[in-house]
Amino acid sequence: MAEKPKVALYWCASCGGCEEAVVDLAEAILDVVAAVDIVFWPVALDFKVSDVEALPDKAIAVSFINGAVRLSEQKEMVELLRRKSQLVVAFGSCSHLGGIPGLANLWDKASIFDWSYSKAPSMEPGATTRPMTKIQVPEGELELPEFWDTVKSLNQVIDVDYYLPGCPPTPKLIANAVQAILTGKLPPKGAVLAGTKALCSECDLNETKPDKLLIQDIKRVTEVQLDLKKCYLAQGVLCMGPVTRSGCEALCINGGMPCTGCFGPVQESPDYGGKALSFVASIVDLEDPARAQEVLAKVADPTGIFYRYSLPTSKLGRKKMPRRK
Amino acid sequence: MAVVMEPPKEAQEAWEPRIVAFFCNWCTYAASDLAGISRVKYAPNMRIVRVMCSGRIDPSFVLEAFRDGADGVLIGGCNPGDCHYKEGNYKTMRRAMLLSQMLQDLGIEKERFRLDWICASCARELQTTVNHMTADLKRLGPLNWKGV
C-alpha cells in the first residue's frame, strides 16, 4: 500500500482557534486521517520535536502552520518544519497576515513588559520582575525564548507555498485545501486558497445595495436594529466586505454580524488598511468639515479597525516608537 | 531594536528632509507654476507628483511614500467648492481626517502629513506652506522608516 503522505500541524503565536477549525471538520476529519499520516500535532498528538528532527528533509508532504511568529523558539520551529516539508501552508490570518496578535506592533517589548509585569492592575505596585532568556538556578541553567519587539507573519520568517486565510479558515475551505493538496491540483505557488474577488461578489445582500452607496452617518452594531435582509454598509454599519477577499461565503454576515476583514486584502492591493480607510472615508457623504469630523470620529480606532488582522504585513508594518529620554 | 538611536550631530546637519507633495493639476500645481513665473523661491526639499485631482490620491500612496523614505507628505488641492470636478476635494478632506489619525497611531508625528487647500493664484501661500513644513521637519529630524 502506498505510503500515506505525512502531514504536520504546528501553532505559533495563536489562540488555538485554527486547531479548533481542523477539529470542526467533524466526520470529514476521519477521511483526512484515513488519507494522511499526521506526524506532528502538538495540541492533539504527543509527538516530540526530536521526532520531526529525526525525519529526513522534505519527508513531510505538507505542514499547516498557524499563528504569528513572535518568539525566537517559534522561528526555530517553523524553520525546522520548512526544512522537513515539501509544502508549507500558512493556516489562518495570524500566519497569513499577522492576525490579531499583530496589533502588538503598536507597542514594543519594553512597553509590553512594562504594562504586563508592572503597571497592570493585577500586579502589586512596584513589581519589577522581568522574564529573562537565561537564568542560573541550582538545578542548572533555565532558558526562555526571546520575545521580539515586532510580531511577524509566517512569510516574513520562512518561504510559504500557500495561504489559507480566515480567522479561523472555514471547515469547507480547509477540506478543499487538503483535497487540492492530496490530488496535487494546486494553483501557482504563493496563491491564497480562497476567492480572488472581494466579499461583496459572494454576498447575497449586495443586490439590496442602492446604486449610489453613500452614507451620512456611521453606527456601531449595538446602536442600530440591523435589517438582516439589507446590506449592512448601506445602513451605516462598517462592513469590510468591499475590501476583504471572498471565500467564506459571508459566514459572519449570514450570522447577522458585519465582516471584519479576516480574509485579508485581494492580490491587487496588498495594504488592507490604506484601502479600507479610503473607501470608508469616501462613502461618508458629508461636505461640511465639522460634520464630517464628527461622523468620522465614530471610527473610534482607525488603525485597530482597518489593520485588525494585517498590521505586520501592512506597508508600514508597525508603530515607530518615540525615542526614550 | 525599536528604539531609534539619534543620528550623529553632523549627519543631522547634512541631512535635508524630503517632502513628497501630491498636487492637483488645476489649483496647487498651477500655484507652483505661478510661483515659478513670479520667482517665488521656496525650500527645494519638496518634490511634486502631479495628479488630476487631489481626490485621486489613495491613502496607500501616502503610506507608500513614508515607507519608501519620505520625511513628510503634503497634499495640495483646490479650496472646497472650487474643485474642477465639483467635489473631488471633499473626499480628500475626509480621507485625510482618518489618515492623519492612523499615521499618528503609527508613531508618525502630526506635522509630517499635511493637507493644504492652495488655490491657483496662491504662490505666496505655497511658499510659506513648504518653508514652514521644511522647518518643522528639520526640527523633528529624519523619519527614516526603513530603520524601524
Add this chain to the structure above:
Amino acid sequence: MNPPAEAPRIGVFVCDCGFNILGVVDVPAVVKFAAALPGVVHAEEYKYMCSDPGQDLIKKAVQEHGLNRVVVASCSPTLHERTFRRVVSEAGINPFLFNMVNIREGVSWVTEDKVQATEKAESLIDAGVRRVTLQEPLEARSEPVNPNVLVIGGGIAGMHASLSLANANRGAKVHLVERQPSIGGNMARFDKTFPTLDCASCILTPKMTEVKIHPNIRLHSYSEVVSVDGYVGNFDVTIEHKPRYINEDLCIGCLKCIEACVFKDARFPNEFDLGLAKRKPIYIPFPQAVPTKVLIDPHDCLYLRLGTCKKTCIDACEKDAIDLEQKPDRVSLKVGTIVVATGFKPFDARRKPQYGYGVLPNVYTALEMERFLSPTGPTEGVPLLQDGRKPETVGIIHCVGSRDKNTNEYCSKVCCMYSLKLAHLIKERTGAEVYNFYIDMRTPGKGYEEFYERLLSEGLKVIRGRVAEVTKAALTRAEKDHLIIRAEDTLAGFVRRIPVDMVVLAVGLEPQSDTQELRRMLNLSCGHEGFLQELHPKLAPVSTATDGIFIAGACQGPKDIPETVAQAGAAASEALSLIHRGVVEIQPYTAVVNEELCSGCKVCIGMCPYDAIGYDEEKRVVHVTEVKCKGCGVCAAACPTGAMDQQHFRKELVMAEIAGVI
C-alpha cells in the same frame, strides 16, 4: 495587465531654456545622471527643446537610437505637453509613451542653491523615467465641437467677439447673453473716449445695431446664464430670460406706454444713469438701447407691487405687447465654446471716507461725471453743481481705491487717461479751472502722451501728490463754501489746500461682485485681486485652465477699450480655431475597470458627480461610460480592491513616481 510591451528604450532630453534652467541647474551633470538610469539608452541637452530644432532633435534621436519612450525635462506641462506629444507621435511613438518633467517652474525658478537645484532636477527626472517605463499607449478620444458659441456679457468686448464669431459664417449661432435690459455695457455710459475723443455712442451704436440685425447672433437681453455643464465642444447651457412684462416680439419701441403710465413724472432712479436721472416704472434704459424694447420694474410698478392700477399703459399699446403676468422662462442649449466678457464694476468711493463721497455735496465718481457729460445724461452734457450753477473750479483725484494698501494695490490702468479726458470735457463745457491730483501720470498707449501734452497746453493744472482729504472746513475767506482738497505737492515740497466747487473721484476698476458664482459655474479660477485667471499671463492671455472657455476684456483685469477689443478678437479667433478643427481631443485619462477583480461593491458609483459609472446586473460588475468620465480619478482612489484605475495615472505609475522622487 496588458501583454508587456517590448523592452523600454528611453530617450531623455534636458532643456537649458536659455539660462532659465541652465543658470541654476547643472544640466550636463543631469544629462550624465539621466543616461545612467535603467531603460535610458540616450540622453542629451539642448538650448531650447520647444524650438523647431529642438523638436527635430527628438525625432532624429528616435530614429537613430530606436527609442520607444521619451522624457523631456524642461518647463511646465501646462505649456508644452501638447507640443511634445505631437512631436513624439510624429516620430512614430504613441503620444502617451511620453513624460514631461518640470525643472523650470518646478526647480530652477524657485530654488537658490545650485547644488540642491541639480539634485532636485535629477530626482524628478528619475521619477519621470520610472513613470514613462510603465506608461501604456493610449489614444486621445476626439469629440465633435458644437459650432454654436455662448458669449456672456454684452459690453464692447462681448459685442466685438460675437460679431467676429458671427461674421465667420460657420452656419452656427452666437448666443449673446446680457443681464442688463440693453447691450453696450459701461462704454454706453461714456460721452467721449480717449485719446481720440471719439463720441462713445458714435462708435458703439453701429456695433449694437449690427449685433441686433446679425442673422447669426441670437441676443438674450435682460437674461442670465444659470448653469453650464459638459466639457469643451459639448457644453450644456441654461439661460433664464428675466421677465420684462413686455412681449419682445410685439414691442416696436414706440414708447407710447411710457407717456401713458399712471406715474405722470419720472421719479424712480434710472440705473443706467447711476440714479442721477429718474425714470418711470415702465422705461427704456437710454435712447439708443438695443433691443429698443421697454421693460417694467416690478418693484416700482403699482400693479406688480400692489396689484391695483388702471393699467393705462396697456390701453396705450397698439401692439398689445404688455403682459403683466409674464414669468421668467428658461431655455437650454448646446454650445461648443464659451467667451466670458462680463466687464468690471467701479470701485465704491464710499470705501475712502476721507474724500467725502456720499457725505459732501458736489463730490461725484468719474462714471457719474460721464453721465453728466453725456448729451442723454441728466444735465444734457453740461456738468452742474447741485444748486444748478456751473462749477468754476473742479478737482479730479486720481487713483481712488487703486495703488492703495488699504483697498486695491493694483493700478487700474485707465483712470489717468479718462481723468485727462474728463478734465478736457469739463473745461470745454463749463470753462472751469481743472486741477488733476495724480501720483504718476500713466499714459502708455498710442497717442496717449500726446493727449496729455495737449491737455497741459490747454492750461490743465496737475498736482503730484496723493490727496489726503476733501473737507469743507474752510480756514480762509477764499475757502469759504468750497470743497478744500488737501494734498502734499511732492514736487513743490509743501501741503497745498485747493478750494474747488466740484470734486471728481477717478475710481479704479474692480471685478464684478458676482465673479465668484460665475467662476464656480464655469470651473475657472481667479487671481489674487479677484479678476478671472488666464491660462498664462503672457502666452495665453485669453485662454483659461478650462479648455473651450475664453475670457476677454476687463473681467480678466483692468484695461482700456483698444486692448479690450483686441482681446475680444483674440478670444473669438481661439474659439473659431476650435470650431474650424471641428473636433477636440479629450485627454484619455478616463477610469477603467478590471472586471476580474471588480466585486460589484458599488463604492465607486457614488463617487462620480458625472454619473459616468453604472452597475451591470448580469455580470455583477461596474462599467464606465467613457464619454461621461472627466478623468479625475476619485473613483480609482476609493476602489477598495484596486479594480478601478485611471488611465495614465494608474497606481503603478504614481508608485513609480514616488519611488523616483525619494
Add this chain to the structure above:
Amino acid sequence: MTGYLYYPGCSLKGSGAPYEKSLLAVFSALGQELKEIPDWNCCGATAYLSVDQDMAVAMAARNLAIAEKLDGQDVVAPCSGCYLSLAKAKATLAEYPDVRARVTAALGKASLPYEGRVAVRHPLEVLLTDVGPEVLKKRVTRPLKNLRVAPYYGCAILRPYPGVPSPQAPHSLEDLCRVVGATPVDYPNKARCCGGMLTAGVQSVGLRLVEILLCEAKAADVDAVVTTCPLCQYNLEVYQERICKAKGKDVRLPILYFTQLLGMAFGLDDHALGMDQLLRVPLVAPCAGVKA
C-alpha cells in the same frame, strides 16, 4: 481675572485728573471692574522712542508683562499718548524678532515673561462695544437735551493703531453723544492735530492749530468740545485766553472729556466727575448746582 486692567499713565494722575475721576466714576456706575495695574511705570511717551527704541519698547512692554502676569485680557489706556505707546510696543514686539529677543530677555531678568497675549484698548471703544449703547442708554438718567457738542478725536487713537472703528472717518464720539441725548455737530477738523507738544515748543504753530480747532467749533455754535486725550484737552482749554487776547476773537469754550459727558448724563455728582477742575463747564439747564 474678570474686568479690565487700567493703565492710568502720568497725565491722569496730574493735569488729566478729571479724566481719571470721571473714568472711574463711569465705569463703577456701570459695574465694570477697572483694576489699576500695580507698580505701573511711565509709558515712555513719544519722546523716549527717539532716544532708544529698545528702552522705549521695554518701558511700555513692562506694563503689558505685569498685566499678563495677572492673567488679564485687556489693558485699558485712556490717555491717547499711552494708548499709542503701549500699542506700538505690542506691534513692534510682534513684528521684529530681534527687538523681541532683547526686550523679553530684559523683562525676563525682572521675572516678567511677555508673550503678547494681552490686548491694548481705549475706554471709548470698550464702552461702545463691550458695554454697548443699549446698556449705556438705560443708565442715562439725565439726557443732555439740546447740548451741542463738537466731537474731537485728536490723532493718536486713530493712526497707526486704530483704537476706535473706521479710523478714516471716526464716529464713536458721535455715537456716544446720541446715547446721552446730546447733538454731535458735523466737525470736519475732528482728527486734525491739536498742536501736541508744539504749544510748548513752537508756540506760533501750536497756537495756530489750537485756534483753527476752536474757531471751527465756535463757528459750529457748540456748547462744548468733547475729547479723549488729556493733552488735547489741555491744549484746547488752557490757551483760550491767550488766543482771545492775541487774536481778539472770543474762542472760549468748555473742553470736556467724553467720560465727563457720560457721567453728567448718568447724573453723577460733579465733584466726582472732576467738573470743578475744569476752567469752564457747559451750562446744562436741568442740573442745578453746576458752577457756570
